[in-house]
Each structure stands twice: as C-alpha cells, then as structure tokens.
Amino acid sequence: MHKKRLVILLLFFLLLNIFSWNFLFSLEKELEVVFFDVGQGDAIFIKTPQGHNILIDGGPGNIVLEKIGREMPFLDESIDLVVLTHPHYDHVSGLIDILKNYKIEDVLCTGVLSESNIGKKWNRIIEERGYRVALAGQRILANDIHIDILHPTRKLRGEKIGDLNEASIIIRLSHKGKNFLFMGDAYKKQERELLSLERECKKRHDDCSFFEISADVLKVGHHGSRTSTTSDFLSVVSPEFAVIQAGKDNRYGHPHDETIETLEREMVKIMRTDKDGDIRFVY
Ligand SMILES: [Zn+2]
Numbered sequence: 001m002h003k004k005r006l007v008i009l010l011l012f013f014l015l016l017n018i019f020s021w022n023f024l025f026s027l028e029k030e031l032e033v034v035f036f037d038v039g040q041g042d043a044i045f046i047k048t049p050q051g052h053n054i055l056i057d058g059g060p061g062n063i064v065l066e067k068i069g070r071e072m073p074f075l076d077e078s079i080d081l082v083v084l085t086h087p088h089y090d091h092v093s094g095l096i097d098i099l100k101n102y103k104i105e106d107v108l109c110t111g112v113l114s115e116s117n118i119g120k121k122w123n124r125i126i127e128e129r130g131y132r133v134a135l136a137g138q139r140i141l142a143n144d145i146h147i148d149i150l151h152p153t154r155k156l157r158g159e160k161i162g163d164l165n166e167a168s169i170i171i172r173l174s175h176k177g178k179n180f181l182f183m184g185d186a187y188k189k190q191e192r193e194l195l196s197l198e199r200e201c202k203k204r205h206d207d208c209s210f211f212e213i214s215a216d217v218l219k220v221g222h223h224g225s226r227t228s229t230t231s232d233f234l235s236v237v238s239p240e241f242a243v244i245q246a247g248k249d250n251r252y253g254h255p256h257d258e259t260i261e262t263l264e265r266e267m268v269k270i271m272r273t274d275k276d277g278d279i280r281f282v283y
Helices: 003-014 063-071 089-101 117-129 188-204 231-237 257-265
Strands: 017-020 032-035 044-047 053-056 078-083 103-109 138-142 145-151 170-175 178-182 217-219 241-244 269-272 279-282
Touching: 044 063, 063 089, 078 089, 089 103, 089 117, 103 117, 145 188, 188 231, 231 257, 257 269
Parallel strands: 017 138, 053 078, 078 103, 178 217, 217 241, 241 269
Antiparallel strands: 032 044, 032 279, 044 053, 138 145, 145 170, 170 178
8 A cells, every 4th residue: 555645544543533322321231243144145233232233234135124023122123223334235135124114323334326226226215314424443332342444444425436345344343352343345455455554553553443453253255255355364353253144055156165265274263154044143
C-alpha cells in the first residue's frame, strides 16, 4: 500500500467513530454466535449477554426466517442490528424478509450500488428507512462487547464496484478476551490490507486495538473459495476454529481443496455448515 495513502488512513482512524447501546442492567449471560446452515450463503446470528440480537447477512431465499424464529424468544420481534456485508443474493435475500417481518433498530451496510434486482431492491428499502454507512474505524460498544469495523476503509455509498466481494464489510467482535473475525466474501487482497494496517499501526502507536485481527473463531472469507485465506493471514489471525458457510454440493465447489489444505497446515479446526449444519459457539 502506498505510504501516503496509509498515513491518511491512519489519520482517519484517529477520528474514531464510536456509537454505543446503553443498558439499564446486565443479566450476565453468555455470548452466543450461531452460523446458520442456509445452504450456499452466509447468515450469522449473535445474541449478546445483555439480550441484544445481531444478524450478519441473511443468506439465499428466506430460510433465515425459520432459523431465526427458533433462536428468538416467542413474541420478541426486534433485532438491534442487521449487517449486510455486501449485496450479493447469497447474503442479502433473506434480509429483505427480515426487514419486513422484524422491527430493526439499526442497519449497517456500505450502501454500495448493485446491478442485480435483489441488490437494487435492498438499496431502495434502506435508502428509504435509513442506515449507518459502514467504515473502518467504527466501533459499536455494548457493555463488555465491542464490534469493530475493519473494512471497507472508505465510504462506498452510491458507488459502483466491479466485484462486490471486494466491498465486503469485515467485522471483529470481542467479548471477554474471545474474538470472532467475520470476513464476508473478502479476498486475499483485503486480507493483505488488514495485515498491512495492523503492522503499520504497531510501528507508530501503542494502542492498535482497532486494527487487531487475531481471533479465536474465523468466519472464512468467500465460503472457503481459493480466492481467500492465505497462510500469512492465518498465521496472524491464529484462529482455533475456522467456520466455512457453504451449501451441500454447491455449484462453485466451495470450499476449495486449497483452502482446506491451508487451514489444515495451520492446524485450525474446520467447521462447515454443509457438513455440520448450524454451528454454535457459546462463550
Ligand atoms: Zn457469498
């Protein structure tokens, strides 16, 4: 990355954009993260110890409605935060039904333009209801949980991007020393950007917690495709578990053998929705 651009980026990171949820009391429960088996696509449901609900992506079709119905308490129809990593069908489809059927407090997405009908539909809905434009450096605080946005490093609202996977929102969630890194469909190029930002920050600053990418659980980028997940990246993230969200016998051949081999070489425990169904972590 060009030095000047990096410095501008770092300066930007100093103007951190923090928003938080307030709580009257804490029930001291556990954090639950469920990677739904929605076929070929991503949908991740997070229940915070304080009872807040977060949904990252909605998968293809609307199977997410059935999945989330089982996770939410009866009569609870509100979701605190819905995140769309990028407006491809296998991530956005279910969210359109979620927005129709649930009361959504906040939506976080890039607002990037999409050529597909479903992407255009999503954009129409969110431009009307309002949303937060995702940008690296944002931190969402919720008592002892924080969610950092690591990518994209510039605002993409209203922009056309050749390959929407490159516009994926990347998120790191931290709770009591346990960390999850959600890569969306980001590629090796975005992984290199994250590595470079963390490295450059550490040269100049003591506190680089906003750039940290180490994680106990890595949601592998792009369904385990060979386009993502380098050894260099894995050795810094150093996850215990890698979760791959892919559909059984999907037409892309995800996850690719190369990715599985890289994960095995790095001694990461692999979990796959196509083989294991819904995957749940409780911390
Ligand atoms: Zn995808």
